[in-house]
Amino acid sequence: MPVQVIDGTPENLLPSHLQKVDLKYLQMGCDQANKYFQGTVILSYPLTKLVNGTEFFKIVLQENSCSKTSTINVLFFGRLAGDCGKVVHQGDTMVVAGFNVAKSPSANEDNRHCCHLEVSEDAGSAVYIYAKPSIVTASETPVAPKYTYTPLNHLKGGTIVNLYGAVKFFKPPYISKGTDYCSVVTIVDQSNVKLTCTLFNGNLDALPKIYKIGDIVRFHRIKIREYNNQMQGITGIGFASLTFDGTVGAPIVPRTSSKSYSFTEEEQKTIEELRTWAASNLLVCEPTAKLSGVQPMLFFDLTCQLVGKAEVDGSSFLLKVWDGTKCPYPSWKVLVEESDLEGDKVLICRLRNLIVDILVYDNHVKLAKSLKVGSFLRIYSLHTKQASAENQPNVSYVEFHLHGGTCYGRGIRVLPENNPDVKELKAFMDSVNLTEFQNVESMSSMELDGIFSNLSRKILTDHQHLDDTALNTILNSSVPQQYRIRAKLRTFKPEKLYQSVKLYCSKCNSLQEVPNDDDFDLILRDCAATAPNPEVHNSLWYDSAVWDTENQGQRKIAVHFVKHDELLQEPEDTLIMVQGATLKEIRKLSRRFKCIIPVRSTKEDLELLDLSAPFLLQGKIWHYGCKQCSNQKTIQNLSSLAEEEPSWEPTEIAQVLGIEPLQYVFVMKFTLDDGTGALDAYLFDYEKFFQIPASEVLTSSLLQEKMEMIMNILCPPGTKLDDLPWLECFIKSYNVKDGMEQQVCYQIYDTVVAEDVI
């Protein structure tokens, strides 16, 4: 008898040769002949027939374990389907033996086991059903609780009913002023009567998981009462809900936190009918948009991923999000202390041109704080506001606000990873070519204008808690001290901004000019005069290749490829040592190889060139070492860095080579004036102030233009002192000994040009 209904518990009643299999060990291709699976029936679908006339029946079994995927679909075919379909109840314990295991086509959607079980007489299956004690098993017909659903035009105050409806409006769950989460949901059905329900629960998961207008909900045991001459639904004891995607034709997979729930064929029909009705009767004008489609002055719903978050103040909180597309307008950047920003800094930097900053206010702050970086969100009724800079009203940028309150469903909802919109978003994000957006050089000049227009407001400091001090007070005060000041930038030096870039040695505090290309070219030519020594070619840690040059006499170029354990070595990860090449050839090589170390050969070994030349070239960045502080070691030491995946950090390379690296810095003199007095303050900065790395300015005309624009805004040429913009910055005073004399100097510190230059 392939189907047996047994009263009681499974133990000791099964044939002794059968062994129990756990879902976590279940996989395709294993012999299941002597295995059985036991689980509780949590869902059964209506008995139906396949196209070929075979009877078909599907249930979901839940394993009584705490493993993550604890449910599995079980498909019955033929006579077994008919037999089981007639006697199975929700809550029954079922044992299936002699099944086939196949890949579940719906695993992605239903989150159940990646395989399903196929049960049929042909496969030699046997099914044992241990009826739930509370159900009288003598009965031949299934006993499932029968729910009746009240149409929305038949509601009476003071009753508790079951309802179906299409969501016409909703507020995603928010933290109420009481003890619970609250969600307000307005539903409508074919009677065209709508009902607004106010739902409370201390557990966020117990509230309906509505993601968009048009979703279908089923409410069980909702209390109906009258409020303001209208019917109102409210949560009562035993309230439960299921939510379904409202799209016609989409899989009917209930979203619920209930472990078990009833679901019948009739109800499936109800949902399909409601979907069809809603499609033509519910105005679903979704205000969703991608960032690429945002318009200023708009409210819309944004589906995005959270990449960073930071507290701004008690009533506002910053969310950094992206959706894979680029906002067509310059957007604001909210300045926060870097230490306050939670999220992967490297990722935030990589995505910087795709990320938008959203400020959420008041009641949304608490929820925003609890969000996990990396999660997918839908932010409802997000407001884009157009703003423009004070002195350039024709150039505007966009601010993103989630205002306080819950009007129009304003709020934030975390979307699960299996949500179809999230899946689509992830796939899109994976396809985005990030390099296209990483480079500031990919920005149009209009965008740059827009971004820099923000700068006109002021220079911002990291220390907002200090009060401003007048310059004459500073001039008459003891040294050293730190101040916040408000002043105008009367003049600055050097006027040619590229001249502000210097090389600095943090060990001996020396500053030097950046050597020019011609000097380097001369050194290279000098080296190329001596042919590479073949005896030092190919060693344990590098492979060598030599090329002859055409029409250039005897000059040979040797390239030594440093080996590492990676099987496939990409040029962009490779360090090469080059000998005999000209500057032009080195530039060409540096477009392809991650790191280049110019070398020459002695009788015994390869060695570095004179430190007037860069010791390392990484793309456009040339790294120099301090002649005074370096204590050069043999080039053999490089082999210690050639691991499996060497990162080729310039600092590490410098260290093993005994080189004290020089840093690129901006050195400028600002003459500041606040009406009470004037003083010269030095700016000494690597990249923080302008948000431009000093190391890249000399080789990028765009970055030079960018700097020029910033300075033009801080100190517009030909402007009278009165008309100059006010700047806020931090300065500190200190003493410098000049021979026998003490001199007081001022330096700008911890100051950043607002607001987005990144």
Add this chain to the structure above:
DNA sequence: TTAGGATTCG
């Protein structure tokens, strides 16, 4: 208890 739909201070 909370909220009871109905945009924008930032």
